[in-house]
Each structure stands twice: as C-alpha cells, then as structure tokens.
Amino acid sequence: MSTVIEARNVHFHYTPGVPVLTDVTLSIGPGATAIIGQNGAGKSTFVRLLNGLLKPVSGTILVNGVDTRTQTVASLARTVGLVFQNPSDQLFKSRVIDEVMFGPLNLGFSRDEAEARAREALAQVGLQGVETRNPYDLGLAERKLITIASVLAMGTSVIILDEPTIAQDHAGVRRLGAIVDELAAAGRTVITITHDMNFVARHFRRVVVFGQGRVLDDGDAASVFSRPDILHQTGLEAPQITRLAQALALGETPLTVEQFVDLVRRRLSGSA
Amino acid sequence: MRVSLYVPADTWLHRLDPMTKLLMAAAGVALTFVLARIESGAVLLAIFFTVLGTGRVLRQAGSVFAGVGIIAATFLIVQGLVHPTNATPLIILGPVVFYKEGLLIGLRLALRLYNILSATLVLVLATNPADLTEALVRRGAPARLGYVIMSVLQIIPTMVAQSAAIADAQRSRGMETEGSLWVRVKAFLPLMGPLVTSSLIATEERALALEVRGFGSSARPTFLKPEVRPPHAGLVRFLCVLTLAAGVAGRLLLGW
Amino acid sequence: MAVVEVDNLRYRYPRQTTLALDGISFTAEAGEFIGIVGPNLSGKSTLCHALIGLVPHFYKGAIGGRVVVAGLDVHATPVAEMSRRVGLVFQNPFTQITGAKLTVYEEVAFGLEYTGVPREEMVHRIEEALRLLGLWELRDRSPFALSGGQMQRLAIASVLAMKPQVLVLDEPTSQLDPSGNREVFEAVAALCRQGITVIMAEHKIELLAEHADRLLVLHQGRLVADGTPRDVLSRAVRGELENEPAPAPPVTEAAAALGWTMPEGGFPVTLDEAVAVGRAVMAGDSGADSR
Numbered sequence: 001m002s003t004v005i006e007a008r009n010v011h012f013h014y015t016p017g018v019p020v021l022t023d024v025t026l027s028i029g030p031g032a033t034a035i036i037g038q039n040g041a042g043k044s045t046f047v048r049l050l051n052g053l054l055k056p057v058s059g060t061i062l063v064n065g066v067d068t069r070t071q072t073v074a075s076l077a078r079t080v081g082l083v084f085q086n087p088s089d090q091l092f093k094s095r096v097i098d099e100v101m102f103g104p105l106n107l108g109f110s111r112d113e114a115e116a117r118a119r120e121a122l123a124q125v126g127l128q129g130v131e132t133r134n135p136y137d138l139g140l141a142e143r144k145l146i147t148i149a150s151v152l153a154m155g156t157s158v159i160i161l162d163e164p165t166i167a168q169d170h171a172g173v174r175r176l177g178a179i180v181d182e183l184a185a186a187g188r189t190v191i192t193i194t195h196d197m198n199f200v201a202r203h204f205r206r207v208v209v210f211g212q213g214r215v216l217d218d219g220d221a222a223s224v225f226s227r228p229d230i231l232h233q234t235g236l237e238a239p240q241i242t243r244l245a246q247a248l249a250l251g252e253t254p255l256t257v258e259q260f261v262d263l264v265r266r267r268l269s270g271s272a
Numbered sequence: 273m274r275v276s277l278y279v280p281a282d283t284w285l286h287r288l289d290p291m292t293k294l295l296m297a298a299a300g301v302a303l304t305f306v307l308a309r310i311e312s313g314a315v316l317l318a319i320f321f322t323v324l325g326t327g328r329v330l331r332q333a334g335s336v337f338a339g340v341g342i343i344a345a346t347f348l349i350v351q352g353l354v355h356p357t358n359a360t361p362l363i364i365l366g367p368v369v370f371y372k373e374g375l376l377i378g379l380r381l382a383l384r385l386y387n388i389l390s391a392t393l394v395l396v397l398a399t400n401p402a403d404l405t406e407a408l409v410r411r412g413a414p415a416r417l418g419y420v421i422m423s424v425l426q427i428i429p430t431m432v433a434q435s436a437a438i439a440d441a442q443r444s445r446g447m448e449t450e451g452s453l454w455v456r457v458k459a460f461l462p463l464m465g466p467l468v469t470s471s472l473i474a475t476e477e478r479a480l481a482l483e484v485r486g487f488g489s490s491a492r493p494t495f496l497k498p499e500v501r502p503p504h505a506g507l508v509r510f511l512c513v514l515t516l517a518a519g520v521a522g523r524l525l526l527g528w
Numbered sequence: 529m530a531v532v533e534v535d536n537l538r539y540r541y542p543r544q545t546t547l548a549l550d551g552i553s554f555t556a557e558a559g560e561f562i563g564i565v566g567p568n569l570s571g572k573s574t575l576c577h578a579l580i581g582l583v584p585h586f587y588k589g590a591i592g593g594r595v596v597v598a599g600l601d602v603h604a605t606p607v608a609e610m611s612r613r614v615g616l617v618f619q620n621p622f623t624q625i626t627g628a629k630l631t632v633y634e635e636v637a638f639g640l641e642y643t644g645v646p647r648e649e650m651v652h653r654i655e656e657a658l659r660l661l662g663l664w665e666l667r668d669r670s671p672f673a674l675s676g677g678q679m680q681r682l683a684i685a686s687v688l689a690m691k692p693q694v695l696v697l698d699e700p701t702s703q704l705d706p707s708g709n710r711e712v713f714e715a716v717a718a719l720c721r722q723g724i725t726v727i728m729a730e731h732k733i734e735l736l737a738e739h740a741d742r743l744l745v746l747h748q749g750r751l752v753a754d755g756t757p758r759d760v761l762s763r764a765v766r767g768e769l770e771n772e773p774a775p776a777p778p779v780t781e782a783a784a785a786l787g788w789t790m791p792e793g794g795f796p797v798t799l800d801e802a803v804a805v806g807r808a809v810m811a812g813d814s815g816a817d818s819r
Contacts, residue, residue: 038705038706038707039675039676039677039704039705039708040675048440051444053440053443053444072448073440073443073444073449074443074446074447074448074449077443077444077445077446078446081444081445082444084437084440084441084444086437086470088466088469088470088473089434089437089438089440089441089466089470090438090441090442090445090466091465091466091469092462092463092464092465092466092469093465102445102447102462103445103446106445106446106447106448107446136469139568139569140568141568150445151445154445154446166702166703167568167619167699167702168568168731169566169567169568169731170567170731170772170774170775171567172568195704195705195706197706198778235705235706235707236706237706239778240734240777240778240779240799241778241779241782243799244778244779244782244799244802244803244806247799247803247806248803248806248807248810256778257778257781257782257785260778260782261782261785261786264782264786264806265786267810268809268810400630401628402626402627402628402629402630405628406628415642474623477618477620477623477624478623478624478626478627480582480586480618481618481623481624481626481683482626483582483586483607483608483611484580484582484607484611484615484616484687485611485626485638485639485642485686485687485690486608486611486612486639486642486643486690487608487639487642492644493641493642493643493644494640494641494644494645494646494647494650495641495647496634496637496640496641496647496650496651497634
C-alpha cells in the first residue's frame with residue numbers, strides 16, 4: 001500500500017495542558033478508511049490536521065511526502081478535499097452549479113472545465129436536474145450531497161468526509177456508500193468519520209478507532225469489530241449483525257447481512 | 273463558550289442590579305449632551321474610565337474604543353479641514369492645513385462619541401443580557417421584547433465565532449485567505465453568505481425552541497430567583513442622580 | 529380515552545402545491561412509545577410539529593382534519609398553551625439552549641418562569657426532571673459545558689419540567705454519538721414507564737425496534753403502516769410496503785433470508801430476539817435441517 005498521508009507522533013492541543021491528540025502515528029493510502037470513536041475523541045481535530053487547517057503542536061503530518069507546516073490550506077486543497085459536517089458553514093452561492101464550481105475555479109480551472117467537473121460531480125452524487133436551483137430551497141440531505149459534490153469536483157486525490165451520514169435516510173446512506181465504493185475503486189484515498197457502524201462495515205476496508213485522543217485500534221474492519229473490549233472503551237459497539245454472529249459463537253466476523261447468511265448456511269450444512 | 277459582549281466577573285459593578293446600571297447608562301448619555309465644554313467632556317470620560325476600570329472591563333472597552341477609532345479620527349480630520357469657522361492654522365502638512373477651531377470642534381465630537389459609547393459599555397460589558405431582560409420583563413416588558421434584546425446583544429459575537437468555522441470551510445475549497453490585504457478582502461464575500469444564513473437558521477431554530485417552552489404565553493411570568501438589589505445600589509443610584517443634577521446645574525449656571 | 533387523536537390530518541406549507549401530510553389518522557394511549565419512520569421529506573417533522581401546533585400556527589399554510597392532544601384541539605389552541613401538555617424536542621441540542629441562564633438548573637426553570645408556575649412548585653419540578661434524566665449531579669454546570677448527549681437530555685428535562693402528557697421528539701439523536709443515542713432512548717423509555725406518551729421521529733431503526741411499542745411508517749405524507757415493530761418490520765422485510773419506505777434492522781433482514789421466525793409469527797426485530805431464535809435453530813440443528 002502506497003502511503004499518501006502520514007502522521008508521525010502527532011500531538012495536538014488547543015489550550016496547553018488539555019491534550020486533544022496524543023502520540024498519533026498513522027499511515028493512510030488509497031482506498032476507504034473509516035475513523036470511528038466517541039464524540040470528543042479527537043477525530044474531527046485529526047482530519048483538520050490533514051488539510052492544514054490545524055498544524056501539529058509536535059510531530060509531523062506529511063501529505064504525499066510534504067510537511068503540512070510548509071503549505072497553506074488553499075494549496076493543500078489541491079490534494080486534500082475536506083467536506084464539513086454542517087452545510088450551512090459553506091453554501092453561499094444562489095445556484096447549485098455555481099456552488100459546486102467554486103472549488104475548481106479556486107484551483108485554477110477555466111470556467112468551462114469547472115462547469116464540466118461540476119456537472120459530473122453532481123451526477124456522481126445523484127443530484128441531476130437541480131443545477132439552477134438555490135441550495136437553500138433543497139432539503140438538508142440534498143445540501144449535504146451538494147457539499148460532497150463541491151469537493152468531488154475539485155478532483156483531489158484525498159477526500160475526507162466528516163460525518164456524511166447524519167440526517168440521511170436509508171436511500172441517502174446507500175447512495176453515499178456507492179460514492180465511497182466508486183472513489184475507492186478509482187484509487188482515491190477516502191477517509192470518513194462516521195458513527196454508523198453498518199455503513200463502516202459495508203464500505204470500509206480499514207477502520208481506525210480513536211479514543212481519548214489516541215489511536216486505540218487500527219486494522220481491517222473484521223479484526224477491529226472482533227474486539228468488543230476496545231470498542232467499548234470509546235463507547236462503540238460492533239455492527240448489529242456482527243454482534244449476532246458473536247452471540248451465536250459462529251467463529252467468524254461477518255460484516256454484512258449477506259456475509260452472515262452465508263456463514264450460517266455454511267455452518268448448518270457443515271454440521272449436518 | 274458564552275457568546276455575548278458581557279464579561280463575567282465579580283466586581284461592585286457586576287454585583288449591581290441591571291436597572292441600576294441602566295440608570296447609570298442613561299444618566300451618562302444624558303450628561304454627554306448636557307455638558308457643553310471640552311473639559312467637561314474629558315472629566316466625564318475620566319469618570320467612565322474609573323467606573324470601567326474598577327469594574328475590570330477596561331481592556332474589553334479598549335477593544336471597542338479602538339474599533340471606532342477611525343470614526344473619531346474622521347471627526348477630527350473633516351472638522352479640522354473644512355469647518356466654516358476655521359481661521360487659525362494649527363497643523364500644516366504641505367498643502368493640507370488643519371485649523372484650530374475645527375480641530376477643537378472635532379475633538380468635542382469625538383469626546384461625545386466616546387462618552388456615549390462608555391455609558392453604554394458600563395451597562396453592556398458588566399450585565400448578563402439575560403439578567404437585563406429578566407429585570408425588564410419583571411417590570412412589565414413583554415417577553416418577546418426581552419428575547420429581541422438578548423438576540424441583538426448576542427448576535428455579533430455569535431457571528432464572530434461562527435465566521436471562523438466558515439472561513440475554514442472556504443479555505444478547504446482552495447480559497448486563499450492568507451496573504452496580501454487584497455487577497456483577504458476578496459476572501460470576504462464567500463464568508464458573508466453562510467454567516468448570515470446560518471445565523472438566520474440558528475435564530476429560527478432558537479425561536480421555535482422557545483415557543484414550545486411557553487415563551488409566548490400570556491400568563492404573567494414568575495421567577496425562580498427573587499430579585500436582589502445589593503446594598504450599594506441605593507448609593508450608586510443616588511450618586512447618578514446627584515451627578516446628573518450637578519451637570520445640569522453646572523451647565524446652566526457655570527457654562528460647563 | 530386516547531391521549532392523542534389524529535383524524536384525517538392534511539397540511540400544505542405556504543407556497544407549496546403538494547400536501548406535506550395527506551390524510552394521516554392514528555391514536556396513541558398513555559405510556560405508549562410510538563416511533564415515526566420514513567424517508568426524508570415524508571412528513572415526519574411536519575407531523576411532529578403538527579402535534580404541538582407549530583403547524584399551522586407558526587408555519588401558517590393550509591390545514592384540514594382534526595388533531596386532539598391531551599384533550600386540547602391543536603388547531604384552536606395557541607402553542608404557548610399546548611406547550612403545557614405537549615413537549616417538543618428538536619434535532620439540534622445547541623439551539624435548544626436558551627443562552628439566558630448560567631446553570632443547568634436555571635435552564636430548566638426557564639419554561640416554568642414564562643408559564644407563571646409558582647416558585648415552590650418550580651423547585652420541585654426542576655429536581656424531578658433533572659433526576660429523571662440523570663442530570664442532577666451536573667445541575668451547577670454551564671449548559672454550554674455539556675456533551676451533545678447531555679445537552680439533548682437537558683433539552684428533554686427542560687421540556688419535561690412543564691409536565692407534559694405527551695413528549696414529541698424530532699430526530700433527537702441526529703447529532704449524537706452511539707452512547708449519546710443510547711442515553712436518549714433509555715431516558716425516554718423510562719418516561720413511558722411513568723405514563724408519558726412518547727412520539728419520536730427517527731432513522732435509527734435498531735433502537736426503535738428495541739424500545740418502541742408501535743411504528744408509524746410515513747411515505748410522501750401518507751401513513752402506510754401502523755403496528756408493532758414486529759408486524760411492520762416483518763412486512764417491510766417481505767417487501768410488502770410499497771417503495772420500501774422503511775429499512776428493517778440487519779438481524780431482521782438476516783432472519784428473513786434464513787427463514788428464522790418467532791414462535792408467535794413474524795421475524796425477530798432486536799438482537800436479543802434474533803439470538804434466541806438463532807440459538808434454538810443452531811441447537812435443533814445437531815443432525816437435521818436448518819428450519
């Protein structure tokens with residue numbers, strides 16, 4: 001796995017004496033990585049270190065080998081796209097298409113290129129047909145999709161999503177999962193902070209668990225979810241279907257309903 | 273994370289009840305207009321500084337003063353240059369001449385500005401907006417008026433706190449904010465939209481939350497804590513009235 | 529006598545052409561926990577607002593049908609009066625903090641002050657509400673110094689102090705982490721045991737299936753299912769609900785695929801039920817087939 005983002009012994013605090021991140025060391029490469037943990041565990045702070053909004057108090061963050069301390073946020077925005085949790089912190093144009101074009105225009109694309117990218121990004125999030133509408137005339141879930149499209153249009157190799165599933169309904173979460181799968185398959189580095197364990201289990205190959213400002217666990221989804229004691233330290237549980245398999249002592253860690261059903265069938269036919 | 277101009281502390285000024293401080297502010301504003309001479313304005317300002325200083329809010333007041341410094345400077349400059357009674361040159365910078373008469377008038381205007389500001393700050397910096405609202409509502413002001421007052425006092429600091437979050441979001445989309453002044457001015461527009469919108473949305477959400485807590489009720493409110501007037505309030509009120517009376521008398525009889 | 533009676537409720541927001549609520553009818557008894565589920569824009573929030581009168585009094589628009597909550601006709605009663613019998617908790621914990629009070633204790637007092645409750649009664653109610661929501665130890669803290677889950681519990685306590693018969697919650701766990709979610713659901717279930725009727729719009733179907741007595745499924749403003757979680761989710765997982773408005777919990781989907789049914793019919797909807805059925809199947813399987 002080639003490393004795109006590297007954190008080395010990162011410490012961070014807002015006020016001295018109140019550590020927010022302690023000795024975080026991680027390497028993240030292409031594919032889908034989920035960051036999970038209780039509120040206040042340092043997840044949002046960590047991702048803000050990755051695009052330069054915050055600089056480590058000690059330790060280093062390297063993006064494609066370059067120290068974030070030597071870059072401005074705007075220049076890092078060519079490589080690292082961050083979608084914030086609250087769309088109201090971002091949306092300011094009166095037409096959806098202008099909003100989605102803002103990022104590419106900042107990066108120096110021509111109007112035509114920016115528009116083409118914007119249209120493509122909107123199609124990717126399933127929002128065709130709303131280009132000329134005002135973002136605030138659409139619902140919260142659609143506004144969140146617009147903010148995602150805005151970052152996709154920038155074509156960054158790293159895409160960070162901060163709690164994208166909040167307020168989404170089932171169809172919305174499915175659409176987000178499809179977007180994550182597509183981006184990961186295309187070789188981009190997708191990092192997502194989320195509380196939805198089912199979403200994590202289905203779409204993320206790698207899971208990093210944060211608790212009290214430290215990395216408590218880091219590995220593929222199956223191994224992380226098979227360690228309930230670690231999850232418990234940060235107020236989390238494995239996905240429901242995984243817990244069912246664990247309660248039934250099936251021996252493996254299924255991550256989806258399909259895997260569970262398959263596992264049960266194998267166990268039952270095996271014991272016959 | 274309290275977001276208002278109010279600076280919590282435990283001083284004689286803070287311990288005064290809101291109505292007394294309202295009286296102080298009102299007396300201060302009235303005196304500003306009653307007194308005519310520059311010297312009187314300066315004395316009044318010195319009184320305010322003492323009040324704000326012993327109330328330990330002088331530093332925050334200083335930030336506000338600095339903020340309106342440009343306006344005060346404009347008074348001096350404009351009046352100094354072009355007031356109709358200008359006759360005596362005082363400061364000469366090449367072709368530009370500032371006259372004594374105009375400068376003095378500008379100074380008087382600037383002093384008035386700072387006096388009014390100080391009077392208001394005595395109230396605003398040392399009073400919890402909610403306490404002020406409660407004091408007014410106890411005396412019959414409608415609750416909704418109280419909410420409007422609270423929102424107005426809270427809105428600018430709230431926006432300032434929010435604008436940092438918005439700036440972060442826009443910077444992450446490649447908007448350059450660090451650098452030359454022009455770059456920063458250009459960066460301003462994308463910040464305004466979300467700032468206003470999110471403030472409006474938050475205000476609407478707050479209003480709804482208050483509605484369902486009975487805020488619009490027509491019943492006369494009852495209050496959890498009984499109203500408390502500290503012992504020195506009486507003295508302060510007396511002094512306010514006395515100072516106001518002295519100022520009026522001084523103006524009429526001695527031309528203060 | 530039902531605590532909540534909704535009869536053919538229809539509503540259209542101003543300047544809209546489609547109905548946000550299209551002929552909704554249901555009743556609720558004292559102490560029932562009712563979950564409202566459905567896709568976004570199906571009318572869940574609108575229905576919540578209609579139970580306390582924000583729809584139509586705050587939002588205006590056109591309304592038809594009848595809504596009677598705790599004996600009051602919502603369309604004919606001002607919101608301030610309805611708020612004595614019905615409480616509403618919103619999605620965002622932060623905007624429900626009035627900002628007017630310095631401590632958690634005083635924050636709860638706010639609504640009581642404005643509805644003119646006598647002081648001795650106030651003290652009694654505040655303590656009761658804070659203890660019930662597990663916030664008594666935090667009563668001197670600033671409301672802004674609480675975690676998201678604690679803030680949401682504070683919002684519930686503040687509304688609860690008004691002693692409503694019905695508590696309506698509109699996606700209250702949206703901004704919370706998993707432990708915050710559990711806190712809110714457990715607090716609310718405790719209220720039901722005290723006789724308060726709880727109506728909660730939510731997406732978190734696993735927790736609803738565990739705690740709710742009934743589920744109402746909305747789709748495009750219409751009520752498409754009304755029954756116990758077992759009934760509704762079993763129908764959903766069999767594809768009997770048009771347009772699939774409600775996802776079932778993963779254990780229910782797995783049970784349906786494997787044919788694991790509850791002895792009394794329908795599929796398990798909670799982890800514990802699925803474990804029980806699963807164990808029975810695995811135990812009974814030593815030898816024979818998988819049914």
